[in-house]
Amino acid sequence: MSADAAFTGSIPELYDTVLVPMVFTDFSADLAAHVATGDPATVLETAAGTGALTRELHRILPEATITATDLNPAMLGQAAKALPASERIRWQQADAQSLPFEDESFDAVVNQFGLMFVPDRARAYAEARRVLRPGGRLSAAVWSTLEDNEAALLVEQALASLFPGRPPRFFRRVPFAYNDEDLIRSELEAAGFSGIAAHTVEHQNAPASARAIAVSHVRGTPLANELSEGYGDLGRITEEVARLLEARFRGVPFAGKTSAVFLTGAA
Numbered sequence: 728m729s730a731d732a733a734f735t736g737s738i739p740e741l742y743d744t745v746l747v748p749m750v751f752t753d754f755s756a757d758l759a760a761h762v763a764t765g766d767p768a769t770v771l772e773t774a775a776g777t778g779a780l781t782r783e784l785h786r787i788l789p790e791a792t793i794t795a796t797d798l799n800p801a802m803l804g805q806a807a808k809a810l811p812a813s814e815r816i817r818w819q820q821a822d823a824q825s826l827p828f829e830d831e832s833f834d835a836v837v838n839q840f841g842l843m844f845v846p847d848r849a850r851a852y853a854e855a856r857r858v859l860r861p862g863g864r865l866s867a868a869v870w871s872t873l874e875d876n877e878a879a880l881l882v883e884q885a886l887a888s889l890f891p892g893r894p895p896r897f898f899r900r901v902p903f904a905y906n907d908e909d910l911i912r913s914e915l916e917a918a919g920f921s922g923i924a925a926h927t928v929e930h931q932n933a934p935a936s937a938r939a940i941a942v943s944h945v946r947g948t949p950l951a952n953e954l955s956e957g958y959g960d961l962g963r964i965t966e967e968v969a970r971l972l973e974a975r976f977r978g979v980p981f982a983g984k985t986s987a988v989f990l991t992g993a994a
């Protein structure tokens with residue numbers, strides 16, 4: 728697994744407890760509501776992470792059984808703390824590019840903010856289509872550009888001023904790098920999906936302190952791996968980022984724009 732996809736070590740807990748409530752929750756509610764319009768009885772979630780979307784699906788689809796999968800078992804371990812496995816919810820390690828499920832076995836496949844981490848998206852789309860019943864729907868969310876996601880942009884700008892000439896590029900390279908609607912449509916078409924639609928959804932992050940934004944983005948994502956490997960002590964870098972953000976916020980919690988592209992297609 729590449730370091731960019733390694734949600735391991737202290738990342739899962741910080742991701743789940745600080746980053747998810749700050750940035751992900753509104754999108755989870757929207758995406759779950761969208762999935763619920765199809766009233767699926769069996770749902771497969773890929774790249775489920777610590778279960779931000781899974782928890783919403785579990786709440787809004789009380790009759791459905793949900794199989795929630797992720798590449799990193801540590802993310803699923805964190806997820807199961809809040810939503811233990813039951814008759815309705817199964818946590819299972821799986822790579823979205825190679826799903827261990829029968830053909831045509833789910834009514835819906837969902838993926839929230841995970842497709843950007845998958846090296847071979849064509850395979851992931853083909854696998855999603857294979858395991859969907861005919862007419863079943865893939866629904867997914869990917870981040871819009873870094874410029875449209877202001878808290879992450881501020882963190883990148885702080886890092887660029889700390890490391891001039893060789894700024895860390897994780898955000899631009901991975902989570903905010905897959906949002907071209909024409910490209911997304913053509914990839915879904917190539918995988919055989921029909922009725923494809925894509926649209927932008929915008930919110931604001933929950934108001935957050937400089938320290939919470941620094942800790943969640945620097946230590947709660949695989950940016951931590953890039954920084955530890957090439958830029959020095961992670962604790963010191965986090966404090967420096969928090970200091971630079973605080974100089975801008977001056978004690979006022981920051982709430983900036985967040986933006987995502989929702990995509991859907993039928994098998």
Ligand SMILES: C[S@@+](CC[C@H](N)C(=O)[O-])C[C@H]1O[C@@H](n2cnc3c(N)ncnc32)[C@H](O)[C@@H]1O
Nearest residue numbers: 732774775776779798799822823839840841844
């Ligand atoms: C930004 S997190 C999103 C997690 C969750 N869906 C959410 O909205 O909070 C990206 C997730 O993709 C997972 N991931 C990365 N590569 C993957 C792959 N090839 N197959 C399945 N999951 C993958 C990571 O382990 C991580 O949990």
